[in-house]
Amino acid sequence: MQITTGFRRLLSHPRLYDAFQDLMGARSIRRDLVTRYLRPAAGHRMLDIGCGTARILDFLPDIDYHGFDPSPPYIAEARRRYPAQGRFSCAMVEQATLADIEQFDLVLAFGVLHHLDDAQAHQLMQLAYTALKPGGRLITIDPCYAHGQHPVARYLIRRDRGQNVRTSAAYQSIANSVFRQQRGELKHRRWIPYTHWMMECQR
Template identity: 30%
Template sequence: MDAALQARVTTLLHDAGIEVGGPCGHDIQVHDRRFFARVIAGGSLALGESYMDGWWDARQLDDLLLRLMQAHLDQRVQGWRDLADAVRARVLNAQAGQGSYEVGRRHYDLGNDLYQAMLGRRLVYSCGYWPKARDLDGAQEAKLDLVCRKLGLRPGQRVLDIGCGWGEALKFASERYGVSGVGVTISEEQSTHARELCAGLPVEIRLQDYRQLDEHFDAVFSIGMFEHVGVRNYRHFFDVARRCLAPHGLLLLHTIGGNVSRYRTDPWIARYIFPNSMLPSAAQITRAFEGRFVLEDWHGFGADYDLTLQAWRSNIERAWASLDPRRYDERFKRMWRFYLAASMASFRCRHAQLWQLVLSPDGVPGGYTAAR
């Protein structure tokens, strides 16, 4: 049986252009022969877990995962836990109530030292904008400025940041464009840092679920938070944004998206990185804001996320030696490497997209001119 399973996995990998023990950077080096049975039984979840356990390696992990995705092997090998997770996602609203705070506790509260080491000068945990940027810091500043220009921010306006992270976007908008604002996050670590970062500015940071918001703002933006909302809550998200937005204001939504409508994320990502997350499709987004907003602009620049992730990987690999090994042990490092590599591969093969939408309550009189 073990020989048959090994032969089956070897054939599947060969179909993706990957050889077991091969000489290329994208080839897999198997250190534990139990890998073959484990990955057949567990699918993509077992692939990631066995890498975390040190059962296999590849010199160019992102290239190996890219080939697996391009060959759609995740659809050919599914474990029983994949099926259980799919049923759970269909039945439960995992992002409701205390479930909405789980990703904050398990991911964003891992430690600000980790994110400071990875993200660069600005703690911005979302795709940079690279057309004219020479490095990560420049790409993130260009992205923040792009958001402000698309919203047409002006001095004296009051803005809302849904999912404000470590406060960098509100700080940038306040200092560069003269606005005041409110930011909400479900992460205690983020809220503490954001309050310190924005001290002295007309910015309020709240540890609060976005669904509790009911006050007026001249503009609303949400950068890299919609991936945690969940399809059962998309309409509610846009309802909240609509009731908080001034009649002539604009909403900017910055989100990763997928090519197909789904109801859950990859099982390994859900278990180890982003619990209760899912990537919206274009159809799911448009259905959710239909009758609530007018679409003014839809801007895609998903290829820039591959560049952003590569920069994050370079930063964190340089920083591992300076981080506490008791908190970030070898298994954690392998988990993080797999996460970044899988994300690169997903954007590189265009399975994942990066979108910025600009929406208005009733249409911009005379039309909207999109900044780029």
């Protein structure tokens, strides 16, 4: 579930969304996510659930990238920006979708879980598990409530479009319902104060 009224409605426009993300430090976050968590190698297969405008491709090597997002404007922008770097589908990823697709080395859900209630988040975990090769990894990143976080971070997170922001323990609990191996890290951003939970789950 997400809010798409008022100021948040502007974020449905892909270029305004990208500009806002850049203001919030998204480029450094994506770089950190790729180097420390995804750790992709040339030739890897990657599924990006909720890929948005696929800006993660700015930091990826030559991989077999499949991006899914239900927003037609976001997918149109991804196709315009990266015409030869990935395959993009304007759709939700479902188990039936994966039946005809080879399994992946990596699955990314960037800012997705906090848009889902617990049942939907559990379904995403199951879907990612099915999509991964044995030993493959799911990487997630989401805003997070944390003890002692900067009040500006808490203020901004409360006004996020996603209405299911959780604590790190709550995110871990959802992951543990499917994945036996997982680790996470709480990241406090300083440029504009914000708090993220980054999680790596291995099949």
